[in-house]
Amino acid sequence: xxxxxxxxxxxxxxxxxxxxxxxxxxxxxxxxxxxxxxxxxxxxxxxxxxxxxxxxxxxxxxxxxxxxxxxxxxxxxxxxxxxxxxxxxxxxxxxxxxxxxxxxxxxxxxxxxxxxxxxxxxxxxxxxxxxxxxxxxxxxxxxxxxxxxxxxxxxxxxxxxxxxxxxxxxxxxxxxxxxxxxxxxxxxxxxxxxxxxxxxxxxxxxxxxxxxxxxxxxxxxxxxxxxxxxxxxxxxxxxxxxxxxxxxxxxxxxxxxxxxxxxxx
Numbered sequence: 001x002x003x004x005x006x007x008x009x010x011x012x013x014x015x016x017x018x019x020x021x022x023x024x025x026x027x028x029x030x031x032x033x034x035x036x037x038x039x040x041x042x043x044x045x046x047x048x049x050x051x052x053x054x055x056x057x058x059x060x061x062x063x064x065x066x067x068x069x070x071x072x073x074x075x076x077x078x079x080x081x082x083x084x085x086x087x088x089x090x091x092x093x094x095x096x097x098x099x100x101x102x103x104x105x106x107x108x109x110x111x112x113x114x115x116x117x118x119x120x121x122x123x124x125x126x127x128x129x130x131x132x133x134x135x136x137x138x139x140x141x142x143x144x145x146x147x148x149x150x151x152x153x154x155x156x157x158x159x160x161x162x163x164x165x166x167x168x169x170x171x172x173x174x175x176x177x178x179x180x181x182x183x184x185x186x187x188x189x190x191x192x193x194x195x196x197x198x199x200x201x202x203x204x205x206x207x208x209x210x211x212x213x214x215x216x217x218x219x220x221x222x223x224x225x226x227x228x229x230x231x232x233x234x235x236x237x238x239x240x241x242x243x244x245x246x247x248x249x250x251x252x253x254x255x256x257x258x259x260x261x262x263x264x265x
Contacts, residue, residue, distance in 0.1 A: 042073065049077045057081040070208075072102040076111055083114070092118045100223040103201025104194065167259045171252050178248040182241055189237040193230060200226035 045064070048056040061078035064071045079094030095111040095118070102108025163171070203222035207215055 045074060045077045049081055052084075054081040054085060070101045072098055072105055072107050075101060076107040079111065079114065083118075088118055100219075101204075103204055104197035109197075163256065163259050167255055170255055174248055174252055174255075178245065181244050181248075185237055185241055185244070189233060192233045192237075196226055196229045196233065199229075 045057055045060040048054075048060060057077055058081065061071075061074040061081075064074040065078075068074075075094050075098035079091045079098060082088075082094060083091035092115065095114045098111040099108050099115060102111065200222055203225075204219050207218035207222060210218070212218065
């Protein structure tokens with residue numbers, strides 16, 4: 001066999017060995033990750049949290065976040081465990097990360113409620129207030145709307161005891177209309193917030209799917225944009241609710257004043 005042919009065979013063999021080594025280096029991490037994920041229990045951290053084993057929650061979250069920094073469940077239960085131990089500042093950071101990673105998932109939505117509660121008053125924030133959605137009866141919702149609009153309370157109810165039956169009935173109808181109007185506004189607000197969450201989730205998924213070196217910047221930009229949109233939605237609907245409440249309260253006050261004038265004649 002001539003020397004050129006022999007050199008060609010050696011080069012070809014070396015090339016094949018390099019390819020094999022490269023493939024093995026790529027496949028082995030995937031193999032070990034598959035083994036790790038095969039033993040992975042996604043609900044273990046939730047069970048630890050429900051059992052109030054917060055040290056175990058910390059350990060599980062730390063291990064999972066090393067594998068996947070975008071693990072929504074790990075972020076959420078770590079935050080809740082921190083909050084249970086009165087570490088509100090650290091909890092807030094984890095809730096914010098959960099909300100940013102989770103798009104429109106249930107945990108991300110609960111994280112956003114937790115963030116709002118913490119920013120209002122860290123001392124009073126507790127996971128039990130935002131982990132379960134409380135269903136408020138329609139009548140109670142109406143009373144809540146009335147209270148906001150009219151500054152209701154014992155003084156308000158006492159001032160209406162002197163009104164005649166027709167005036168009280170007219171006021172009750174106005175308050176019912178007010179509650180219905182507020183309910184419609186809040187349904188629309190929820191729809192707008194869901195749309196923002198869907199857009200955010202889609203933008204984040206598209207960023208995650210890219211191979212760009214600026215992926216993290218793209219994800220952060222999507223989150224910041226969604227946060228600004230949510231703030232705008234909350235502000236606009238708050239202004240609309242306040243204007244509606246003031247308009248109805250003006251009509252209620254007019255009825256009361258009319259009744260007082262009729263008594264003074």
